[in-house]
Structures are given as structure tokens and as C-alpha cells.
Amino acid sequence: MLKLSSIYAPINEGLKGVEDEFKLVSESRKQSFPEMAEMLDYILVGGKVLRPALSMLSAMCFGTGIKKVLPLATSSEMLHIATLVHDDAIDKADTRRSRRTVNSVWGLEKAILLGDFLFAHAAEVAAETDNMRIVTLFAQTLQIIASGELKQAYASFNPDQSYENYLERISGKTAALFVMATKGGAILADASPSDEEIMRSYGYNLGLSFQIVDDILDFVGNAKDMGKPVGSDLNNGTVTLPALLLMDRYPENNPIKDMLGATDRSAHVARAVEMINSSDIIDLSYKEAKRYADLACQDLSKLPKTAARESLYQLAEFIVERKN
Amino acid sequence: MLKLSSIYAPINEGLKGVEDEFKLVSESRKQSFPEMAEMLDYILVGGKVLRPALSMLSAMCFGTGIKKVLPLATSSEMLHIATLVHDDAIDKADTRRSRRTVNSVWGLEKAILLGDFLFAHAAEVAAETDNMRIVTLFAQTLQIIASGELKQAYASFNPDQSYENYLERISGKTAALFVMATKGGAILADASPSDEEIMRSYGYNLGLSFQIVDDILDFVGNAKDMGKPVGSDLNNGTVTLPALLLMDRYPENNPIKDMLGATDRSAHVARAVEMINSSDIIDLSYKEAKRYADLACQDLSKLPKTAARESLYQLAEFIVERKN
Numbered sequence: 001m002l003k004l005s006s007i008y009a010p011i012n013e014g015l016k017g018v019e020d021e022f023k024l025v026s027e028s029r030k031q032s033f034p035e036m037a038e039m040l041d042y043i044l045v046g047g048k049v050l051r052p053a054l055s056m057l058s059a060m061c062f063g064t065g066i067k068k069v070l071p072l073a074t075s076s077e078m079l080h081i082a083t084l085v086h087d088d089a090i091d092k093a094d095t096r097r098s099r100r101t102v103n104s105v106w107g108l109e110k111a112i113l114l115g116d117f118l119f120a121h122a123a124e125v126a127a128e129t130d131n132m133r134i135v136t137l138f139a140q141t142l143q144i145i146a147s148g149e150l151k152q153a154y155a156s157f158n159p160d161q162s163y164e165n166y167l168e169r170i171s172g173k174t175a176a177l178f179v180m181a182t183k184g185g186a187i188l189a190d191a192s193p194s195d196e197e198i199m200r201s202y203g204y205n206l207g208l209s210f211q212i213v214d215d216i217l218d219f220v221g222n223a224k225d226m227g228k229p230v231g232s233d234l235n236n237g238t239v240t241l242p243a244l245l246l247m248d249r250y251p252e253n254n255p256i257k258d259m260l261g262a263t264d265r266s267a268h269v270a271r272a273v274e275m276i277n278s279s280d281i282i283d284l285s286y287k288e289a290k291r292y293a294d295l296a297c298q299d300l301s302k303l304p305k306t307a308a309r310e311s312l313y314q315l316a317e318f319i320v321e322r323k324n
Numbered sequence: 325m326l327k328l329s330s331i332y333a334p335i336n337e338g339l340k341g342v343e344d345e346f347k348l349v350s351e352s353r354k355q356s357f358p359e360m361a362e363m364l365d366y367i368l369v370g371g372k373v374l375r376p377a378l379s380m381l382s383a384m385c386f387g388t389g390i391k392k393v394l395p396l397a398t399s400s401e402m403l404h405i406a407t408l409v410h411d412d413a414i415d416k417a418d419t420r421r422s423r424r425t426v427n428s429v430w431g432l433e434k435a436i437l438l439g440d441f442l443f444a445h446a447a448e449v450a451a452e453t454d455n456m457r458i459v460t461l462f463a464q465t466l467q468i469i470a471s472g473e474l475k476q477a478y479a480s481f482n483p484d485q486s487y488e489n490y491l492e493r494i495s496g497k498t499a500a501l502f503v504m505a506t507k508g509g510a511i512l513a514d515a516s517p518s519d520e521e522i523m524r525s526y527g528y529n530l531g532l533s534f535q536i537v538d539d540i541l542d543f544v545g546n547a548k549d550m551g552k553p554v555g556s557d558l559n560n561g562t563v564t565l566p567a568l569l570l571m572d573r574y575p576e577n578n579p580i581k582d583m584l585g586a587t588d589r590s591a592h593v594a595r596a597v598e599m600i601n602s603s604d605i606i607d608l609s610y611k612e613a614k615r616y617a618d619l620a621c622q623d624l625s626k627l628p629k630t631a632a633r634e635s636l637y638q639l640a641e642f643i644v645e646r647k648n
Contacts, residue, residue, distance in 0.1 A: 029471075035478050036471060086440060090433045109414045112436060113474040116410060116443070120466030123447050127459045135459050136451045142444030147353075147360060150437040154359050 001321055004048060007314045010307045011056040014066035014073060018052045021074040025121060039114050043081060043102055050210070051076035051181040053315070058185025058199045060308035069188055071128035075138060076181045078125065082118035083145055083177075085111055090153075091236050095228055133187050141180040148172020156237035157260045159247065166244055167208065174214075175207025182206075198299045202312065205296035210319050212289040215240035217324065219276050225324040231269040234259060241288065245281045246272060286320065293320050325645055328372060331638045334631045335380040338390035338397060342376045345398040349445060363430060363438050367405060371421055374534070375400035375505040377639070382509025382523050384632035393512055395452035399462060400505045402449065406442035407469055407501075409435055414477075415560050419552055457511050465504040472496020480561035481584045483571065490568055491532065498538075499531030506530075522623045526636065529620035534643050536613040539564035541648065543600050549648040555593040558583060565612065569605045570596060610644065617644050 008015060026040035046052070052073035059069040087093075088101040089111040095101060103111035119142065126138040152169050155161060182203030186196040217225075218233045219242050233240050234256065239247075243256050255275065259268030276282065293316040303309050332339060350364035370376070376397035383393040411417070412425040413435040419425060427435035443466065450462040476493050479485060506527030510520040541549075542557045543566050557564050558580065563571075567580050579599065583592030600606065617640040627633050 033471065033475060036474055086436055090436055109477050110474060112410055112414055113470050113477060116439075117467055117470035117474065119440070119443055120463050120470060124460060124463035124467065127456055127463060130456060132451055132454060132456065132459075135456075136448060139444050139448035139451060143441055143448065146437050146441035146444060147357065150360055150434060150441065151357060153433050153437060 002314050002318045004318065007311050007318060008053055010060060010311055011053055011066060014056045014070060015046070015049055015052060017066065017070050018049065018074050018077060019046060021070070021125070022046070022078075036114075036117075039102065039106060039110070042105070043085060043114065043118075044078070046077060047097055049077060050315075051080055051177060053311075054178060054181035054203060054206075055185040057308045057311050057315075058182040058203075059189040060185075061199070061303050061306055061312070062186065062189035062191045062195065064185075064189035068129075069185055071125050072134060072181070072184045072188060075122045075126040075129075076177060076184070078118055078122035079138070079142065079180075080177055082115045082122060083142075083149075085115040085118065087149070089115070090149075093228065093232075098224070129188060131188060134184055137180050137184055137187070141176050144172050144176040148176070152238060155239075159239070159257050159260050161239050161244065163241075163244060166239070166241060170208055170211040170215075171204070174211040175204045178203040178207030178210070195303065198302060201299060202296045205292045206316060206319060209289045209292035209296060209316070212241055212285060212292065213320060213322065216242060216282060216285045216289065219273055220282055221324060231273045234269045234272060235265055241285050242276045242281050243272065245284060246276055246279075249279070249281075289320050293317070326638050326642045328642065331635050331642060332377055334384065334635055335377055335390060338380045338394060339370070339373055339376060341390065341394050342373065342398050342401060343370060345394070345449070346370070346402075360438075360441075363426065363434070366429070367409060367426055367438065367442075368402070370401060373401060374639075375404055375501060377635075378502060378505035378527060378530075379509040381632045381635050381639075382506045382527075383513040384509075385523070385627050385630055385636070386510065386513035386515045386519065388509075388513035392453075393509055395449050396458060396505070396508045396512060399446045399450040399453075400501060400508070402442055402446035403462070403466065403504075404501055406439045406446060407466075407473075409439040409442065411473070413439070414473075417552070417556075422548070453512060455512060458508055461504055461508055461511070465500050468496050468500040472500070476562060479563075483563070483581050483584050485563050485568065487565075487568060490563070490565060494532055494535040494539075495528070498535040499528045502527040502531030502534070519627065522626060525623060526620045529616045530640055530643060533613045533616035533620060533640070536565055536609060536616065537644055537646065540566060540606060540609045540613065543597055544606055545648060555597045558593045558596060559589055565609050566600045566605050567596065569608060570600055570603075573603070573605075613644050617641070 022044040025044060026037040029037040029040065055073045055076055056066050056069050084096065085102050088096055089103040089108050093101050094104045102114060123138060126135050148169055155165065179200055183196060183200040186199040215233065218240065219231065221230065234243060247254055247256050255268045255271040259265045259272065262268055297313055297316050300309055300312055346368040349368060350361040353361040353364065379397045379400055380390050380393050408420065409426050412420055413427040413432050417425050418428045426438060447462060450459050472493055479489065503524055507520060507524040510523040539557065542564065543555065545554065558567055561584065563580065571578055571580050579592045579595040583589045583596065586592055621637055621640050624633055624636055
């Protein structure tokens with residue numbers, strides 16, 4: 001199985017640069033506002049740093065060096081983290097990546113304000129690219145994410161959802177930010193409109209694939225690997241692909257419909273998890289994830305053969321194979 | 325007494341432009357996401373529209389027309405509204421400007437997401453100025469606001485607060501956005517660095533003055549004019565200038581100290597309101613507000629004599645005299 005460390009080999013230095021940028025945000029506040037510096041230190045920790053990696057690899061496909069993309073890379077990861085802080089606050093989630101959430105350590109109020117600060121800081125870093133298209137892309141991306149989450153909030157605990165609704169939601173929730181990274185990298189590399197489109201399409205389809213796998217892992221992963229309880233999406237009223245497929249298969253009588261109307265959901269959620277795991281629904285969902293990963297890579301062959309392009313191919317494989 | 329309508333005479337057309345921009349935001353979503361369009365229609369309503377007015381008047385002092393400033397004006401009011409949406413969600417406030425808050429109508433989750441969307445939309449509108457300094461100013465302003473609110477959250481229900489802490493808080497909470505409007509207007513008008521500084525200083529000091537009067541009105545206003553209960557700042561644990569002066573006067577024994585430690589705060593808050601109103605504390609607070617309004621206008625005489633400059637003088641008067 002592919003390892004992120006080898007896929008990231010061409011961009012090691014750049015990813016270290018993002019880490020350094022993150023440290024500076026808290027360091028500059030250690031004197032003036034130590035409580036905030038502590039929160040920033042806690043939360044500005046990269047996970048898979050997929051979005052910075054995507055922006056760097058995208059620019060490198062067109063021969064542009066890491067330094068020019070560093071603000072975009074940093075901004076995209078910071079925006080990602082900010083949305084997670086607000087998501088967890090809204091969901092009242094206790095853990096994420098096996099660590100306590102900001103709202104669980106510091107409370108809802110401070111989590112909202114820290115998220116707001118991070119949005120704004122990410123916007124300022126995006127402006128450091130000195131490219132107005134990047135700034136506008138940043139602002140549009142956050143609008144898509146927020147409307148997508150709002151749509152999800154209106155749809156939660158609603159059993160009448162189609163595959164189209166699901167795709168619309170995950171494209172707002174995840175694919176938009178992947179697009180910001182890949183298309184943004186192409187913009188900063190002054191790529192041609194058609195090359196920009198190759199990168200947009202890569203980011204978009206990779207984002208869908210990534211989110212579908214995330215939604216699968218919520219059903220099949222174990223709580224330890226995932227750093228959050230199994231079935232937690234359903235428990236929050238969010239109907240994802242495996243759940244949709246289960247409802248399709250048993251339209252009249254299924255634990256998800258029961259769950260959506262119930263006050264005590266845990267038994268229904270557990271039954272849904274079990275039914276999904278003992279059927280071919282997980283396989284079908286993986287096929288769909290694989291289909292989007294293939295779509296992502298479809299036009300990469302039109303780009304020059306570089307180490308960066310090879311990493312993009314590998315990343316599409318990794319995303320489907322990953323276990324957390 | 326001065327009326328806003330006459331102060332705003334030179335910018336009527338521009339303010340109408342902001343209103344039109346606001347309507348477009350919801351209109352473009354009426355088909356695709358009607359629930360969101362309804363929320364946007366509800367909240368994108370200008371109040372005193374001070375920030376748009378400031379940005380237009382500032383640019384007009386240097387002969388720049390309203391059209392060039394419209395995106396800055398729209399962005400500043402939208403950013404203001406977004407911060408109010410999050411503030412009310414955090415404070416669990418029920419009413420604002422005599423209307424129900426977004427969190428009270430649609431709940432906390434949707435209020436947070438709508439605020440996030442409005443931040444992002446305001447950022448996109450700021451980028452329409454096509455001026456990177458404006459975009460950076462926007463991003464820095466939101467960082468100052470969010471850190472200021474975070475500082476307030478850490479300081480709430482803490483009786484050990486100085487006048488300096490208070491000034492720091494209100495400069496983050498209010499003056500920063502006034503500065504974005506006035507300095508931003510000067511930037512778009514290509515004003516000289518010294519003229520830019522005159523406008524920054526006007527916005528900063530006017531913002532402090534405005535917030536001090538707001539804090540006074542929270543004690544002396546009536547609930548109907550203010551659209552929120554009297555003493556609500558104290559009730560939320562926020563110690564403002566009148567409360568600080570009361571604590572200074574009775575360091576050993578005062579209802580604010582009692583209130584900050586109590587679980588049932590209402591009787592203590594009522595006593596603080598009464599003690600403040602029956603002393604000269606309100607007069608002293610108004611003197612302070614007047615002092616900052618004068619500071620704001622201090623260097624306006626260096627600018628050419630225009631209708632816009634006259635409106636800025638009048639606005640400084642209005643802000644101290646207003647009753648809500």
C-alpha cells in the first residue's frame with residue numbers, strides 16, 4: 001500500500017514551510033494574548049495536509065516552485081481547519097482525530113470565535129499570493145462550504161434524499177476546497193485555461209472520492225483508527241452514500257427511517273451499521289469512490305510527465321485505499 | 325438635533341446602491357436554496373448603515389465618486405452584520421434592533437453557518453474593489469474583531485479590568501471596522517499617506533466614541549428604543565465604562581462585583597443600573613465619548629472643505645447625541 005510520506009517526497013520542503021507558517025500565527029500572540037496562542041498551538045496541526053499538498057503538486061506540474069504556492073497552501077489548510085472547528089462546535093462533537101475538539105476543551109463560544117479568526121487569517125494569507133483570482137476563489141470556496149453545510153443542516157433528519165442531493169452536499173463540503181487547492185495552484189503557475197480545467201476537474205473528482213471514502217469509513221472503520229465513534233454521521237442525522245443505498249434497498253422498512261424519527265437513535269444506528277456491513281453496500285460505495293478517483297485522473301496524461309504528476313496519480317489511489 | 329437623513333444627503337444614491345447589492349445576494353438563491361434566501365432577506369437589512377456611509381464620505385473627501393467605493397461600503401456593512409449574527413448566537417440573545425435574532429428564529433447551528441457565509445461573501449465583495457490593500461484590510465479587520473471578542477470572552481465575569489482593557493476591547497469590537505470603512509475609502513481614493521492617516525484616526529476615534537455611547541445607552545436607554553433589555557451587557561458578564569466607573573468609586577462593595585460572582589444576577593444588575601443612573605457616572609461617560617468624537621474631528625480641518633467633510637463633522641455630533 002502507498003504511503004503518504006513517499007507520495008509527498010517532491011514537496012517535503014513545502015509542507016515544512018506550511019508547518020512553520022502555522023507556528024508563526026501562535027508565536028506572534030504568545031506575549032499579547034497567551035490564552036489564544038494556546039488555542040492556536042492546539043489546533044494549527046496538520047493532519048494529512050492534503051490541501052497544501054494538492055496546491056503544491058498542481059503548481060509543480062507546470063514547473064512552478066513551492067515558494068510561490070506557499071501562501072495558497074497555508075491558506076487552504078487553515079480554511080479547512082477553521083471549517084472543522086465550526087463543524088465540531090455545531091455538532092457538539094467531543095473528539096476529532098482522537099483528540100478533544102476545541103469546543104469540548106474551551107466551550108462553544110470560544111470555538112466559534114477562534115473559527116472566525118482562522119477564516120480571516122486564512123483570507124489574509126490568501127491575499128499574500130498578491131493574486132486577486134486566488135482571493136476571489138478563496139472567498140467563493142468558503143461561501144460554497146457554508147451554503148453546503150447550511151443545506152445539510154436543513155436536510156438533516158430528512159429521509160427524502162436523493163443521490164443528487166448527496167453529491168451536491170459533498171461537493172460543497174469537500175470538493176470545493178480541493179478545487180481551491182488544485183485550481184489555485186494552476187492559477188499561480190499561470191497555466192493555460194485548459195490546464196486549469198484539468199486541475200479543477202482533478203480536485204473536484206478527487207474531493208468527491210475522498211468524501212465518499214470518509215463516509216464509508218464512518219461505517220466500517222473502528223473508533224480508534226477514525227478517532228470518532230462509528231456511525232456518527234447517522235447519529236448526527238446526516239445521510240451519506242451507504243445509508244442512501246440501504247434505504248434504496250429496503251424502501252419500506254429500514255433502520256435509517258426508524259432512526260430519523262426516533263429520540264433514542266443508538267439501537268437503530270447500530271442496526272444500520274450492521275446491515276450495511278453484512279451486505280455488498282460497502283463494495284458498491286467503494287466502486288463509486290473508485291469511479292470518481294479515475295475521473296479525477298482522466299486528463300492528467302495530457303500534462304508533462306513529472307514527479308508531481310506521478311504523485312497526483314498516487315494520491316488518487318491512496319485516497320481510495322486509506323483506512324483512516 | 326441632527327438627523328441621519330440630512331447628514332446622509334450627499335450619499336443617498338450610494339446607500340441605495342448598498343441596499344440593491346444586498347437584495348441581489350438573496351435573489352440569486354431564491355430558486356436554488358429558498359430557505360437560505362429567506363434567511364438572507366431577513367438579515368441583510370441596513371440599520372444606521374454607518375460603515376457604508378463612512379466609506380463613501382471618506383472617499384468623497386478626496387473627490388472620488390460613490391461607484392468606486394460601493395463594494396467596500398457593501399462589504400463593510402455585510403461584515404458588520406455577520407459579526408452581529410455570531411455575537412447574538414454566542415450570547416444566546418433573543419432580540420436585536422427590536423427584531424428576533426437569527427439564532428432565535430432558526431437556531432444556533434444555522435446562525436453560525438449563515439454568519440460564515442456572510443463573512444465569505446463580504447470578502448468576495450471586498451475583492452471586487454480589485455485592490456489588494458482593501459482585501460488585506462478586510463481580512464485584518466475580521467481578525468482584530470474575532471480576537472477582540474475572544475479576549476472579551478476570556479475577560480467576561482472577571483472583575484479585575486482596567487480602563488485600558490476596556491479601550492482595547494472596544495477598539496477591537498467596533499473601532500477596527502470603522503477604520504476599515506474610513507481608511508478603506510481613502511485608499512480607494514488614492515489619498516496621500518497623511519490624508520489616509522487623518523481618515524484612519526477619524527474612524528478609530530469615532531468608533532471608540534460610538535461604542536462608549538452604545539455602552540451608556542445599555543444603562544440609560546429604555547428597552548423599547550434599544551430593542552434589547554436594559555443592563556444586558558452586565559447580564560452577559562461584559563463590564564463596560566459605566567460599570568468600570570462604578571467599581572472605581574466603590575472598590576470594596578458594589579453590585580457589579582456581587583453580580584459577577586452570583587448565579588442569579590438580575591437583582592444585582594438592577595441595582596447597578598440604578599446606582600449608575602442616580603450618579604454622575606453617565607455624565608462622565610458622555611464626556612469621554614465626546615472627547616473621542618472631538619479627537620476624531622481634530623484633523624479634518626486639513627482636508628478640503630466639501631459637503632462630505634461637513635457630514636463627517638455632523639456624524640461625530642450625531643453619534644454622541646443619539647438615543648438608540
